[in-house]
Amino acid sequence: MPKTIRITGIVQGVGFRPFIHRLATELKLNGYVRNLGGSEVEIYVEEDDIDLFLELIMRRKPPPARIDEITVLSSRSIGIKGFHIMESGREMKKPSMIPPDFGICEDCLREALNKGDRRYEYAFNSCAWCGPRYSMMFTVPYDRDNTSMRDFPLCDNCLSEYNDPGNLRRFHAEGISCPQCGPVLWLEDERGRVITERPIETAAELIDSGKVVAVKGIGGYHIAALATDDEVVSELRKRKNRPQKPFALMALDLNVASSIVEIEGVEKLLTGPERPIILLKKKRSRVSDLVAPGLNYLGVMLPYSALHYLLLEKTKDKFLIMTSGNLRDLPMCRDEESARRELRGIVDYFLHHNRRIVNRVDDSVLRITNGRITMIRRGRGYAPMWFELPSKLDRPVVALGAELQNAGAIAFDDKVIMTQFIGDTDVYENLLELDRAIKFLAGAYKVELSDALCVVDMHPEYKSRILSEGFRDVLEVQHHHAHLLSVAGERKLKKDRIVGIAVDGIGYGADGTYWGGEVLLIEGGDLRRIGGLKHQPMPGGDLATLYPVRMLIGIMSTFMTDDEICSFLKEKNLYKHLPNEMKEAELALRQARGSIRTSSLGRFLDSVSALLGICYKRTYEGEPAMKLESFAENGRLLDEIEIKGSDVLDTSYLMKSIIESDARKEDLAYTVIYQLGRGLARIALKEENEVVFLSGGAAVNSILVRGIEDELKREKVNLLLNERVPAGDGGIALGQIMAVLMRG
Known part of the structure; x- marks a missing residue:
């Protein structure tokens, strides 16, 4: 009896239909293969015996393909002869993954570097196994007509490859093109004058001469500049209003990357199809100290398109700053008009191309946390791949995430599809991006938003909540509750009882105070705070986040008199790091007596960073604590510095101990972070459990994680954290959806 086979996973946009065609032809099967409207693939075969066919599908599938499920159904014969690739269907039988963008494969790069190949130095070379996908999709299924490649009809040579079953990488590969029929590049100066001759070579020469060039890439614009010239880096910081935040680097290949950072153990990740930025330990090199001031790490990625490779190859250094092309806090530019408008005055030249970027996708960022690969930002190469829930939802869900560094999600049945990294949704343009991304995913997966439950963060002032106004049913989920459940969500775990540690900047607590250093117990849908850091005054609210000396004053006010604090600030010259110096310090002291209080681990680490003279002003998210971690890596554990408290860790005592100690600052920094980790773990161990969850923005701090893990290991308890x-808040949406599932 004939069979209909439906396959879900990443099976569109990866050369899957041509692969099935070749395999079925080899086995002399009759039937067809086609894409369907839920990003799945449907195969029909006239033959009854398909065991070998199914076995070979699993064994030989294209490199970027991922098979999640194969369903086989009996069918009626339609009398088809031979095997065919049929026109795509619009119906959705089973949902499947929208493919992410893939980094250029070795074969395509080899062609672009081969003088005898017709695609020599072609900046947009791709095949069935690599190239942009999600960033150029208007809708599903993944057909050329549904992508921005529809603007480029295939030339005779490319059409011949497209129709040739023997062409392994280009037979029915929807995104292919060549210099005769594909997108074109041009260089433009800030006055709009166009340079069409040798645009890549000219751009490289300009960069080498110290100019700054905006480069239109796969998911948006980058800003490219020398990373070895202090004057160039300093000028770029002024133009971009980015005084301290590190710049990412792009290196030509592993050899170049290994000359500036330690890459051992991450080579496959650097060269894989995702091509993320990875934060890696600096080596002594020609990289300017201004690229990542105060940090021991550089964010490095390898080229993920022929365009990037060809540009780097023609520069003298073979690596460049390659940072997001945007105005501060705004979305990355994705078209020529926005780039000209927003980047004028920042860049000197623009390297444009005429392929439309449909979905903005930022580079993904990973780091190593105490030996584990963890994710900082989820974008290109990963989004919008889905997560599977441990059981099915009763209805569709839309999760709006939190506020800073945000991402949203949609969910239906047992699937969660997170948006790419969006950014800070207290910025209107980013809020619009979140709305747009959610609507795209809902449309692709046929989710009726009018039927969906909307989940928001409990914080009443988060701007992301604005998007919930069009929904009939809205559920609030506490911030740290969602953090911990995101750990369960990515592992497909549904536990009746979860013990977890949540550590971050600030989240609105279930008791109306501001949390950020908590040990929590989750039982079913209920959340209980079982311990954490002592609540400390936060003089001036957000000002204490911006100026850590304010937070330090608030903490000192719990164990010192006003006169003692003022004398200490003068003795250490700390008052000079407030905009209005002693007047502001005295105001902060008065505010501390009646200010909001927070148990935030992030804010406590900020205050230690200021006390030790490491960072006095936060110019980007997490800066004081990040610089403290880097500084602490050269330190050792001091036994005399302890943290006291049973259920509540006395951070006032800890701060007093630091102030009174004459130990090396590096040792103090290391000890504080490590002991906070141990203290939180001790509280968690009071609730007998075989595993402890860890999440929140500070959960990527290696020293903190080491302290937690060392303490848990004494009792043979495992630690699970986000991977x-x-x-941080980019994972909150997954946890929000898990909260719906847990409530039943």
């Missing part, structure tokens, strides 16, 4: 979604 596939960000531990």
